[in-house]
Amino acid sequence: MRASSAAPLIALDVVVMDTETTGLDVRQDRIVQIGALRMRGADILDGHALELLLDPGVPIPQIATRIHGLADADVAGKPGFASAVRDLRDFIGDSVVVGHSIQFDLAILRHEARRHGIQWEEPRALDIALMAAGLDRELVDTSLDSLALAHGVAISGRHTALGDATATARVYAAMLPPLMAQGVRTLGEAEAVSRRAGDLIARQEHAGWYDRPGERPSLAQSALEAGGQRAIDSFLYRQRLGDVMTHPVLTVAADARLHDAAALMHDKGVGCLFVHAGDETGIVTERDVLRLFALEGGAAASVPVGEVMSAPVIAAPADTFLYRALGLMARRNLRYMGVTDAGGRVTGLFTLRTLLRERALATLTVGDEIAVAGTAGELARVQAALPDLAGGLLADGLEARAVAAVIAAEGRAMTARAAEIAEAELVAEGAGPAPADYALLVLGSGGRGESLLAPDQDNALVVADSYAGDLDAPGDWFTRFAVRFTEILDQAGIPLCKGGVMARNRPWRRRLSEWRTQLEAWSHKPEPQALLNVDIFYDFAPAHVSAHGAALAEALRMSATETARASPGMLRTMGELAGSHAAPLGFFGRIRKDDAGRVDLKSGALLPITAGARVIAMRHGITALSTPERFLQAARASGRSETDAAMMAEAHGLILRLVLTQQIADIAAGIRPGNRVDVAALGRLDRDHLREALGRIDTIREMLRDMLAGI
Numbered sequence: 001m002r003a004s005s006a007a008p009l010i011a012l013d014v015v016v017m018d019t020e021t022t023g024l025d026v027r028q029d030r031i032v033q034i035g036a037l038r039m040r041g042a043d044i045l046d047g048h049a050l051e052l053l054l055d056p057g058v059p060i061p062q063i064a065t066r067i068h069g070l071a072d073a074d075v076a077g078k079p080g081f082a083s084a085v086r087d088l089r090d091f092i093g094d095s096v097v098v099g100h101s102i103q104f105d106l107a108i109l110r111h112e113a114r115r116h117g118i119q120w121e122e123p124r125a126l127d128i129a130l131m132a133a134g135l136d137r138e139l140v141d142t143s144l145d146s147l148a149l150a151h152g153v154a155i156s157g158r159h160t161a162l163g164d165a166t167a168t169a170r171v172y173a174a175m176l177p178p179l180m181a182q183g184v185r186t187l188g189e190a191e192a193v194s195r196r197a198g199d200l201i202a203r204q205e206h207a208g209w210y211d212r213p214g215e216r217p218s219l220a221q222s223a224l225e226a227g228g229q230r231a232i233d234s235f236l237y238r239q240r241l242g243d244v245m246t247h248p249v250l251t252v253a254a255d256a257r258l259h260d261a262a263a264l265m266h267d268k269g270v271g272c273l274f275v276h277a278g279d280e281t282g283i284v285t286e287r288d289v290l291r292l293f294a295l296e297g298g299a300a301a302s303v304p305v306g307e308v309m310s311a312p313v314i315a316a317p318a319d320t321f322l323y324r325a326l327g328l329m330a331r332r333n334l335r336y337m338g339v340t341d342a343g344g345r346v347t348g349l350f351t352l353r354t355l356l357r358e359r360a361l362a363t364l365t366v367g368d369e370i371a372v373a374g375t376a377g378e379l380a381r382v383q384a385a386l387p388d389l390a391g392g393l394l395a396d397g398l399e400a401r402a403v404a405a406v407i408a409a410e411g412r413a414m415t416a417r418a419a420e421i422a423e424a425e426l427v428a429e430g431a432g433p434a435p436a437d438y439a440l441l442v443l444g445s446g447g448r449g450e451s452l453l454a455p456d457q458d459n460a461l462v463v464a465d466s467y468a469g470d471l472d473a474p475g476d477w478f479t480r481f482a483v484r485f486t487e488i489l490d491q492a493g494i495p496l497c498k499g500g501v502m503a504r505n506r507p508w509r510r511r512l513s514e515w516r517t518q519l520e521a522w523s524h525k526p527e528p529q530a531l532l533n534v535d536i537f538y539d540f541a542p543a544h545v546s547a548h549g550a551a552l553a554e555a556l557r558m559s560a561t562e563t564a565r566a567s568p569g570m571l572r573t574m575g576e577l578a579g580s581h582a583a584p585l586g587f588f589g590r591i592r593k594d595d596a597g598r599v600d601l602k603s604g605a606l607l608p609i610t611a612g613a614r615v616i617a618m619r620h621g622i623t624a625l626s627t628p629e630r631f632l633q634a635a636r637a638s639g640r641s642e643t644d645a646a647m648m649a650e651a652h653g654l655i656l657r658l659v660l661t662q663q664i665a666d667i668a669a670g671i672r673p674g675n676r677v678d679v680a681a682l683g684r685l686d687r688d689h690l691r692e693a694l695g696r697i698d699t700i701r702e703m704l705r706d707m708l709a710g711i
Contacts, residue, residue: 005188008380016169020068026107030056035161042173103209133197188670242318245348254306282309313338344550376491383493400657408451416544422485436467439549447541453663454673461503523567564618581608583694602675612700651693
């Protein structure tokens with residue numbers, strides 16, 4: 001499968017290529033040498049190089065020989081283009097081709113193929129000269145020698161195809177950090193940077209290096225090409241473990257006889273039982289029973305279940321999507337899995353049926369790859385798959401709110417895996433495992449389950465009060481841990497938060513008692529910065545916890561809920577702020593657009609909706625995190641009509657869909673995704689519905705006024 005625009009540069013499979021030719025006329029001159037090597041991200045792969053000498057079928061001019069050193073005698077008897085191009089196509093495969101002035105090489109390949117009547121499919125390509133000129137508009141000399149000098153790359157074998165390809169590969173690797181520093185992280189964004197080099201592109205066009213491109217695809221086309229060409233069976237992305245688990249579960253004591261356990265499974269028609277063994281929960285399955293009876297015969301009947309059970313039970317939280325649970329079960333070869341509640345207690349059972357398993361594994365787009373990722377690059381590959389996944393789910397008819405929930409679930413899983421990698425690195429460095437229980441929280445839209453495709457990091461750390469270490473010290477375990485896992489996420493395509501809302505910064509890394517003190521401080525001094533922190537913090541959800549860390553997150557949730565309800569001043573100020581956001585509507589209900597014809601649907605729509613739902617939920621002590629559920633529960637708690645809640649949920653879903661669709665199209669076009677939607681690209685029906693949805697924001701102000709009047 002060819003790389004998508006969302007493919008991350010740090011994990012991108014590329015082939016760096018160069019050619020030597022009989023001259024510089026791409027229409028008439030011929031290829032005499034091809035050199036290529038493979039890279040993944042910034043790493044040149046050992047043993048993956050291609051070097052071909054070709055008989056061009058025409059004499060090599062002396063002026064060309066003086067440059068690359070190849071004369072007629074050197075290529076006599078070598079294969080012609082028709083043979084060499086097959087080897088080159090196999091070597092390139094689906095990789096992106098990287099080169100210096102690569103359009104020259106591609107153009108001469110294209111004309112050679114036409115000359116020989118050979119079908120040639122143009123690969124996707126990046127030109128390091130164009131990228132360098134796009135990054136630095138003042139750059140004059142974009143020659144390979146100049147770029148190599150600027151990046152400290154030594155060149156050997158200059159003007160040999162493989163020598164120049166090797167130098168180009170090293171320059172490309174050296175360019176990746178400055179590209180990432182400027183926010184250029186994906187293939188599409190690198191292509192967009194290259195397009196800034198207008199003067200250089202114009203010179204290349206004048207030289208005849210390009211075939212004329214077709215028209216730019218429409219927004220709908222871009223979204224489809226970015227992921228909607230193949231509709232995805234969305235059942236596994238709709239349902240969570242809690243929706244399908246068996247509850248309550250059947251349990252036996254650890255000292256129960258195996259015969260009694262087998263009889264209970266037979267009577268109830270189940271294939272496993274949970275086992276209570278003190279503070280530990282285990283599981284015994286019908287296979288365990290059969291295996292022991294096969295080994296010991298009738299004597300197995302009196303064996304205590306505790307000696308046969310497997311512990312601890314492999315389990316996942318009740319809000320885990322089925323596609324992720326099935327990926328875990330496939331990786332661990334499980335038939336049964338426990339389901340835990342918010343406190344980490346096993347309260348349900350999920351059973352994998354053969355039919356469901358086959359259906360799941362055949363339709364997964366993103367399975368359990370995150371759990372087995374060992375590097376930031378491998379995580380980046382999963383992050384890059386999200387636009388395709390989102391486009392496919394939208395094409396299958398899944399509501400945008402559900403798609404956003406899947407994206408949020410992937411974000412939490414990415415955060416958890418980055419934490420596991422960071423923990424393993426600390427152990428390897430001799431720092432040992434975590435010195436106390438902790439919970440790593442995701443905040444904001446990730447916590448609400450309403451993430452889209454323009455991520456950044458919003459996270460926090462809550463540490464057990466028993467921890468006696470210095471959380472301010474650079475060498476502290478939790479400090480090192482927080483810095484490292486946020487670095488991994490940044491490298492994987494989830495950038496550091498520009499506002500600093502991350503556990504790597506001390507205000508977002510606290511003991512439980514310190515967080516409780518902070519909650520009180522926010523409630524007593526509802527200043528603007530404090531309210532921004534409250535807004536993002538109160539939407540937290542645990543992403544990764546230690547053995548007893550779930551209890552820390554649950555305790556913090558209870559404290560946060562109680563503090564908010566007892567803080568009328570803070571709620572009043574938050575309500576006034578949420579109600580101050582005006583919808584982007586002008587006279588006669590016209591949508592206000594910027595100079596580019598776009599409208600910011602975050603500040604003008606999503607923010608007032610989510611902020612209003614949050615403060616209303618805080619007022620009523622509602623612990624739900626999703627915006628629609630907050631509106632619904634608040635309506636019930638206040639005796640208000642649920643119709644208003646349904647209207648707000650509908651408006652919220654529409655705006656999410658429009659922003660998400662625009663982001664998919666922008667990613668496909670190499671544009672960094674944001675929250676601004678091209679109004680002209682919307683259909684008439686969507687424009688009408690958007691105007692109607694924006695008009696409903698007044699309903700939020702009314703709900704907030706009612707709430708504030710009661711404080």
